[in-house]
Amino acid sequence: MKEATIQLPRQMSTLAEGIDNMYYFIFWVSVFFFVAIMGVALWCIVKYRASKHPHATPPGHHDVLELFWTFAPLILLIPMFHYGFKGYVRAMVAPEEAIEVRVRGKQWAWDFYYPGDTEPSPSELVVPVSHPVKMNMSSQDVLHSFFIPEFRVKRDVIPGMYTSVWFEALETTSKYDAKENKVLGEPLDLFCTEYCGTSHSQMLAKVHVVSDADYKAFINGKDRAPEGKPLAEVGAELFKKNACNTCHTTDGAVLVGPSLKGLFGKTEQTSAGAVKVDENYIRESILKPQEKIVQGFAGKTMPAFVLKDWKIDALIEYIKSLK
Numbered sequence: 001m002k003e004a005t006i007q008l009p010r011q012m013s014t015l016a017e018g019i020d021n022m023y024y025f026i027f028w029v030s031v032f033f034f035v036a037i038m039g040v041a042l043w044c045i046v047k048y049r050a051s052k053h054p055h056a057t058p059p060g061h062h063d064v065l066e067l068f069w070t071f072a073p074l075i076l077l078i079p080m081f082h083y084g085f086k087g088y089v090r091a092m093v094a095p096e097e098a099i100e101v102r103v104r105g106k107q108w109a110w111d112f113y114y115p116g117d118t119e120p121s122p123s124e125l126v127v128p129v130s131h132p133v134k135m136n137m138s139s140q141d142v143l144h145s146f147f148i149p150e151f152r153v154k155r156d157v158i159p160g161m162y163t164s165v166w167f168e169a170l171e172t173t174s175k176y177d178a179k180e181n182k183v184l185g186e187p188l189d190l191f192c193t194e195y196c197g198t199s200h201s202q203m204l205a206k207v208h209v210v211s212d213a214d215y216k217a218f219i220n221g222k223d224r225a226p227e228g229k230p231l232a233e234v235g236a237e238l239f240k241k242n243a244c245n246t247c248h249t250t251d252g253a254v255l256v257g258p259s260l261k262g263l264f265g266k267t268e269q270t271s272a273g274a275v276k277v278d279e280n281y282i283r284e285s286i287l288k289p290q291e292k293i294v295q296g297f298a299g300k301t302m303p304a305f306v307l308k309d310w311k312i313d314a315l316i317e318y319i320k321s322l323k
């Protein structure tokens with residue numbers, strides 16, 4: 001793996017080196033011609049200034065020179081096109097043995113579905129080292145963009161169609177901790193790089209690269225509830241992980257949806273009449289948010305969540321604790 005330079009972050013995927021070489025080639029060619037052309041222009045300004053040469057004497061036409069500067073750039077442009085196109089094709093076509101992870105972008109979070117999953121794992125992508133991984137991406141609402149700088153992959157995530165990227169990570173960043181049932185380490189950042197609404201800047205996720213064995217252990221353990229932890233605490237973590245906090249505050253302020261402070265036990269006026277906020281109402285509001293919309297929030301669309309029962313239990317406990 002190559003360290004970061006002033007211009008580019010660490011090279012953490014097999015695609016990175018070729019992309020960077022191409023980038024630097026184009027960059028230095030541009031620097032060379034910028035300096036050369038500006039240099040000649042400045043030299044001409046001084047040498048042929050009006051006080052010394054009051055009358056213009058145009059040099060006329062020079063066929064050899066014209067042909068030279070028409071065709072000489074081809075020598076640079078042909079390799080740029082050749083290696084650029086080759087690199088593009090390589091980055092677009094995933095190897096057949098790639099693990100396929102479905103990615104769903106939504107305002108304002110990333111959901112990941114590992115092979116066979118029906119329930120998403122939000123905000124944290126775990127991938128094995130030295131194995132190609134393909135992201136099959138779609139959007140639930142508006143245009144987003146999937147960007148992991150260290151892997152040099154970036155592609156729009158578009159409503160109504162699928163796009164994909166693939167990468168093969170060069171080094172592990174993290175380890176799976178079986179006791180905590182968590183992946184810990186120094187993950188890479190995944191950004192959304194398309195302005196997609198008020199909380200766009202919070203549409204972030206972490207990317208953990210782990211060993212093959214750790215990846216298998218993570219896949220086996222990811223749907224288990226953590227043991228020996230208060231349920232409300234588990235709920236608080238899920239609240240952040242599922243990006244609930246990008247729309248709902250816990251301090252009484254209104255962001256997009258209603259605040260959850262002191263919500264439990266309250267009676268709310270909703271689109272389906274007065275409702276007492278209890279376990280069943282919260283459960284329904286997570287799974288089918290459009291059923292009973294609190295007055296004043298019509299037109300604010302909360303996405304429906306698919307969550308295992310233990311996760312819903314934990315979220316309810318957390319909301320109960322927000323007195």
Ligand code: CUA
Pocket residue numbers: 105106108143144145192193194195196197200201203
């Ligand atoms: Cu999604 Cu910005």
